[in-house]
Amino acid sequence: MIRPDWHIVEEWIAPGRRVLDLGCGDGALLGHLIDTRQIVGVGLELEDDHVAACIERGISVIQEDLDTGISDWFTPDSFDYVIVSQTIQAIRHPERLLVDMLKIAREGIVTFPNMGYWRNRVQLGLLGHMPINRALPNPWYNTPNIHLCTLTDFEALCDELGIDILDRAVVDRARRESPLLRALPNWFGEHAIYRIRRRD
């Protein structure tokens, strides 16, 4: 299955480059980028099933926990792009990961569920419970997502860490863009997709 947000990620990646996907899951995104962009891809993933799935589809994968540090594995500037897709909210130290990943590659692509999405605001602000929906499917006591944020939060953190935002795209439930999204992204964007780079 090709997810609509992949098209945005794909557009931001130049053909034939070296791409590292942190928390690459079963390697589907890397596989897609290999097919459409002829990239040289490497994934990093912790779950046995996912690592095996990557290997079965011929994707290079390193079995490792993102929380224990990625800078041991990869030398500075060894990739053109590093992707963190739907993973950063599950990381113990997302601020450390953002800094470390931009040492490995000059450009990063980060996608995450936007806590500022209007449905999340309604569930928390009006109904008074932690959001549960398609983007955030787990109950509060049993979720991998420990560091949820909004677009505003993420952008403030990037600024604090000396990270420039080169591009931002938000997509709705169908993971497509629309005029309403462009006008009020933090209200109507269910998923955020950022292209970032370290400020030199």
Added chain:
Amino acid sequence: MGIVQPQIARFQEPLALDCGRTLASYDIVYETYGQMNEARDNAILICHALSGDHHAAGYHAETDRKPGWWDSAIGPGKPIDTNRFFVVSLNNLGGCKGSTGPLSIDPATGKPYGPDFPIVTVQDWVHAQYRFMQRLGIDRWAAVIGGSLGGMQVLQWAITYPDALAHAIVIAAAPKLSAQNIAFNEVARQAIITDPDFHGGRYAEYGTIPRRGLMLARMLGHITYLSDDAMRAKFGRELRGGQIQYGFDVEFQVESYLRYQGSSFVDRFDANTYLLMTKALDYFDPAHGFGDDLSVALASVKASCLVVSFTSDWRFSPGRSREIVQALLAAGKRVSYAEIESNHGHDAFLVTIPYYHRVLAGYLAQIEGGSVA
């Protein structure tokens, strides 16, 4: 695999060794499983570990109690699938299972080499294996695979003959031994060398075998192959006779196990070979000639690599495999790394662990499809 037969390849062209000496001629004993295809591109070389040999899979006779040492992974429908691959396993030089080694006759003297057999290195083995590959009419292995000391040979293959293998699978190995690893080997060697029956390695001439030393060496080895958890699960503090005897006979089951492993090893392994193999381990250090930078040593590698480690392996811990992976990544090579949860210690690479075998099979399945290459 069913019943398999070893074969002998004789080599007359001299082989220069790292130690400066030369073997004028030598034999390599080997076994093959499966069929070579017409393109001769489906051959896999299996490299053995410290006490292994050419008998990797199947049985030599109907009455054999145990199959070859890696029968769990090699055969029809197994991860190293003989329905697709032509699998080759050989006994390294210096071995005691038929390849030229300390038990062989030295043509110069007409007597067994014994302790006069030259010290061989992993690099020497790989040179000999390369000639053997040419003898089989193979230009390039589809994969070279090995665990432990076997994994080190795989690494050396990838460095020394980059065009002669498409894939390198390095399991439960290390880029070089630690001081602790060498220390264990040294204790094992001293146990053998100081045995009164050793006679400077000329025990055959005295009609003796350094039984106690070789047994101690193997007992020590076995402790390092298992993990604390594995030993606890297997033996705990279980007593053989049901109650404490307050003596030095075998009381705990683990003592009985180690003594059994030690004494049965004496019946099937040569002490001089054990000394040689542990020395080959100690000397292995492919980064040595490259400013001690493994990624520089790996610069020549063309093979795609798979590195596998096991969580409870403390002889070559996952950290040692990570060193290999990090160096391969730094050198810009194609590599995958899987860390297998297991409580079997170093021996896990011989055990049928579902995730481990899924990774191995999944990786090899990609080879024929060509998308890994």
